[in-house]
Amino acid sequence: MKSYQVSKKGYYGAFGGVFVPETLRPCVEQLRDSYLRIMKSKVFKDEFHRLLRDYVGRPTPLTPAKSLSERYGCRIYLKREDLNHTGAHKINNAIGQALIARHMGKRRIIAETGAGQHGVAAATVCALLGMECTVYMGKADMERQHANVQRMKMLGAKVVAAASGSMTLKDATNEAIDEWSSHPADTYYMIGSAVGPHPYPDMVARLQSVISKEIKKQLREHEGRDYPDYLIACIGGGSNAAGTIYHYIDDKRVQIVLAEAAGKGTDTPFSAATIHLGRPGVLHGAHTLVMQDDNGTVAEPYSISAGLDYPGIGPMHADLAMRHRTTVLAINDDEAVKAALALTRTEGIIPALESAHALGALDHLNFRPDDIAVLTVSGRGDKDMDTYLKHIE
Numbered sequence: 001m002k003s004y005q006v007s008k009k010g011y012y013g014a015f016g017g018v019f020v021p022e023t024l025r026p027c028v029e030q031l032r033d034s035y036l037r038i039m040k041s042k043v044f045k046d047e048f049h050r051l052l053r054d055y056v057g058r059p060t061p062l063t064p065a066k067s068l069s070e071r072y073g074c075r076i077y078l079k080r081e082d083l084n085h086t087g088a089h090k091i092n093n094a095i096g097q098a099l100i101a102r103h104m105g106k107r108r109i110i111a112e113t114g115a116g117q118h119g120v121a122a123a124t125v126c127a128l129l130g131m132e133c134t135v136y137m138g139k140a141d142m143e144r145q146h147a148n149v150q151r152m153k154m155l156g157a158k159v160v161a162a163a164s165g166s167m168t169l170k171d172a173t174n175e176a177i178d179e180w181s182s183h184p185a186d187t188y189y190m191i192g193s194a195v196g197p198h199p200y201p202d203m204v205a206r207l208q209s210v211i212s213k214e215i216k217k218q219l220r221e222h223e224g225r226d227y228p229d230y231l232i233a234c235i236g237g238g239s240n241a242a243g244t245i246y247h248y249i250d251d252k253r254v255q256i257v258l259a260e261a262a263g264k265g266t267d268t269p270f271s272a273a274t275i276h277l278g279r280p281g282v283l284h285g286a287h288t289l290v291m292q293d294d295n296g297t298v299a300e301p302y303s304i305s306a307g308l309d310y311p312g313i314g315p316m317h318a319d320l321a322m323r324h325r326t327t328v329l330a331i332n333d334d335e336a337v338k339a340a341l342a343l344t345r346t347e348g349i350i351p352a353l354e355s356a357h358a359l360g361a362l363d364h365l366n367f368r369p370d371d372i373a374v375l376t377v378s379g380r381g382d383k384d385m386d387t388y389l390k391h392i393e
């Protein structure tokens with residue numbers, strides 16, 4: 001059996017590793033040497049699962065989608081991460097990392113955020129656990145996701161505007177890493193996706209793997225077998241996708257289809273489809289695929305969806321795509337908006353713009369009538385209402 005897990009040195013095939021300034025090396029090594037021990041301890045497991053159940057509201061439902069199933073001629077289920085407390089899958093990871101930080105004796109949390117969902121999740125958990133929280137967010141994202149900025153402020157977090165580059169997620173991440181480098185000893189950097197230096201991608205994937213663990217149990221109840229023919233998820237850095245596929249990676253019966261953001265199209269300068277357009281390079285602490293020009297300057301990405309508007313990709317997903325374990329489709333803005341409207345009008349669920357890209361992938365697949373597909377709705381669309389209404393009128 002092939003294993004797609006991370007190596008001891010922190011690599012997924014050619015991708016991953018630790019590419020950080022010397023000042024951060026001790027922090028990253030301390031985390032690398034403690035995360036598995038902490039995550040496997042009974043104290044951590046008990047508290048993590050108790051909070052996921054009593055605070056987040058897990059397990060999230062696996063909803064049979066009747067209209068979608070009829071339209072696409074197969075059996076489609078939606079994994080409802082939109083129903084988590086705070087409205088997306090990000091809270092699973094935020095709770096896990098906050099508990100890990102506390103076990104390591106760190107009480108000050110910094111985080112980056114794109115759509116604001118990870119920032120809200122971090123601010124929420126910090127309010128719950130009595131920790132200090134600073135969130136870095138691109139200035140452009142603060143404008144298009146202002147409802148989430150207001151939530152973070154009400155929760156007591158400090159929100160710092162990143163005003164460099166395209167003023168989006170990449171720039172917020174740069175500033176968070178700078179801040180971490182200046183205060184390595186007392187600060188815990190809570191990364192919001194399956195990106196960054198080892199052990200972050202593996203740690204985030206493990207914390208999100210509760211999604212596929214639940215899918216197994218719920219599919220058995222609905223269908224009498226614990227695996228689908230297709231798993232479908234959107235992919236920004238890759239955390240909801242990693243959680244959705246985690247327990248199925250080595251199961252070849254399961255086809256994995258991931259949707260990245262094509263923006264206005266992969267043949268235009270306005271795209272965030274890293275797996276289609278990226279080349280190997282180093283971004284935010286890891287060797288991975290990066291959208292860049294011929295001189296290696298990181299490209300300014302574009303997507304209608306702030307959560308997918310990122311020129312990198314988690315190293316695990318770079319490897320899975322290169323080894324053809326996953327099929328990655330580039331879904332453009334218009335396809336995503338159209339798919340979101342269709343879900344809203346036929347199933348009564350308003351998805352996040354990010355999740356809408358996964359829904360947009362359905363049009364590109366040919367299902368057989370007895371196929372079972374599970375699609376993760378990574379978040380709810382409340383934060384995207386302004387954008388939706390602008391495009392739908």
Ligand SMILES: *Cc1c(COP(=O)(O)O)cnc(C)c1O
Pocket residue numbers: 088089090115117118192193194234235236237238239240241307308352354355378379380
């Ligand atoms: C952040 C976010 C994403 C993208 O991040 P991944 O790490 O790729 O999952 C997708 N959907 C929602 C709702 C988000 O908030």
